[in-house]
Amino acid sequence: MMSHAGRMRLLMAGAGLMLMAGPAFSLDGADLVAKLNAAMGIPGAPLAAQTIDVRGSTVTLRGATYKPVETEPAVNLGDITLEGVEEDAGGYVIEKVLFPNVNAAEDNTTVTISDISMSNVTVPADTTGDSLASVLLYEEASTGPMTVTVDGKEVFSVASSVSTTDVADDQSAVGFAIDVQGIRADLSTVEDVKSRDALQSLGLTALNGSMTMSGSWQAEEGVVDLEEYVFDFADVGTLSMALSFSGYTMEFVRAAQEATKAMDTNASKESQDAAGLAMLGLMQRLTFNSAEISFQDAGITNRALDYAGKEQGVSGENMAQMLKAMTPMMLAQYNVPKLQNMVSEAVNTYLDNPGNFTISAKPENPVPFPMIMGAAMGAPNTLPDVLGVTVEANRRQ
Incomplete structure (x- = not known):
């Protein structure tokens, strides 16, 4: 059997090993904050703290501040608590972040x-x-x-x-x-x-x-699909939007971050112009897939017609008839007869019985942004065909 002295020496040796090993397993709070800042893609170190308190798997950023723009004052955040922090292949996983x-x-x-x-x-x-x-x-x-x-x-x-x-x-x-x-x-x-x-x-x-x-x-692949973006307000209506485009790759994101950094760190007109051109160049990497915007009425249309009619000294019904007559005349100047007919028909249908009004853009094939910009500047009347625009009213949902 091991003697009492032998057991004591073993326990002391084990305790010594634990003490020596302790620092190797403790979290590096400064490294965590540095990696958080690097991942934000913002110039400088936007997230800072007066002190970083590490206790086990909990890291507390005391007196934390956030400064997304170097030329603007920092925002005081107070003490931020990060619970369940673990290292993961050089990075970190945080179970919970609690803000004051x-x-x-x-x-x-x-x-x-x-x-x-x-x-x-x-x-x-x-x-x-x-x-x-x-x-x-x-x-x-x-x-x-x-x-x-x-x-x-x-x-x-x-x-x-x-x-x-x-x-x-x-x-x-x-x-x-x-x-x-x-x-x-x-x-x-x-x-x-x-x-x-x-x-x-x-x-x-x-x-x-x-x-x-x-x-x-x-x-x-760089494909962004905003499938649904909805604002729903009682007694007003529901505004729904959707958008899909390609080219938004990690390479695009980093290039956009660099251009933004250049704009934030140098306020000279030359630098701002150069960064603006860089952003414009980046936009030309994108491709338009589709878009849609729709409004579902919940009573606001008739109230708006009544109000507009009252301002003109007519009833809401007469105001609707006036709008029907004005729509094709307003669109005629743009020389887009196909779109003019679609919009006029949709406006007539909607004003007779307000339900929903939908504008869609779904080209047969994705359209590069440079082609859209070229059409907008050189032949704007071709844009509806380039983008596959349709306008409908009271479509079944």
């Missing part, structure tokens, strides 16, 4: 935001790769209630917001979604008397609604 509540006041305006957090954040070790493994990503970001008050009166608020992402197993694509609920805006505080009277006539003393968005980005 916001209570910012300037002049007579106060903004408050509570319950701000992010979960399952991945910080890349290297930001120069060709896949999403080199991009700062998160699984979910959310906030609780947000309010904006002016002179003590609440003028805007949001009940909650949630943003989620879903990365493909091979890191080639990411899906994203945003859900903002309980949007409320008090329009009775509009100072201009005429505008306030108009809003009251339209029944818009307040807006209540939501915003949702969803889509995907195939990083390797």
